[in-house]
Amino acid sequence: MDFNKVIELLKNSGYKLTNQRKIIIEALYHSDKPISMEEWLLLTKDKNPGINLSTIYRNIDVLEDLGLLEKIRPKDGSIKYTLNLMEHHSHFLICKRCGKAEAIECCLSKEFKKIIEDKEFDLIEHNLELYGYCKECHTELDKK
Amino acid sequence: MDFNKVIELLKNSGYKLTNQRKIIIEALYHSDKPISMEEWLLLTKDKNPGINLSTIYRNIDVLEDLGLLEKIRPKDGSIKYTLNLMEHHSHFLICKRCGKAEAIECCLSKEFKKIIEDKEFDLIEHNLELYGYCKECHTELDKK
């Protein structure tokens, strides 16, 4: 989904397009990886220093309402945000060193689905986060 | 791992067995599902009303040090705690209605592993949460 489509969806859902809102969403849209609130704030203040933290929090609600926000919750307790613009359900390979996140297609194994089915569990959604070291960081770490 | 083994591990690691600590761990041990801090506090106060919230938080550190604590982070932003006593890495089927959580064996699919391998990503850990309705709740919901 391109940025204009996001804005369109926003307007069609009855939300106003303010300068702040545009900057806030744009910051997330153009980030190539999930970002923390702190990073998000910096990115937005970069474009408009007057933007308040609470405005971002309020726009989180908007993005959630639009079904566009993905919250990533690493084991370390932090929260990272990213836009979920894919058709396909996807997950991230998250590098523990550089923070780079790469979306991958989801494929729960057949055996897995069978186990769940056997329990007559009605699976609605799932959340998978994969942590490790990306190729580049792995190479770097090997050097030491 | 039975409860005595947990206590043994605790002592062998140089921690003292206090009345509070025992109650705190026991509460989590006997709970059949991951519990919130609030539930954990209630369960412990049930046995000893004097136990302080900060003592539980401090014992979280202890349990983490022992590698026994599993923190579950549902999408709703809450945090739930459970003891991780299995040999095998496991995940939970969590019922969105009754909250019951059932551990299942983990098995990332071969295709999945291959995709990750192809990217030369060095996978360290992963976190999978499965949400849906358990058999009982599904039946209940169908009645309506």
Added chain:
DNA sequence: ATGCGTGCAAAACCTTTGCACGTCA
């Protein structure tokens, strides 16, 4: 024009920490 959105500050929450006292080994 009018109601939604924002900045600001305060409040609400959750978690951590310092300190003095208590208790386990």
Added chain:
DNA sequence: TGACGTGCAAAGGTTTTGCACGCAT
């Protein structure tokens, strides 16, 4: 006895909220 553990209260950090003003529609 001595070090670790705890209760209490205060501090810290993050997120939410009330209010008055501002701006998009």
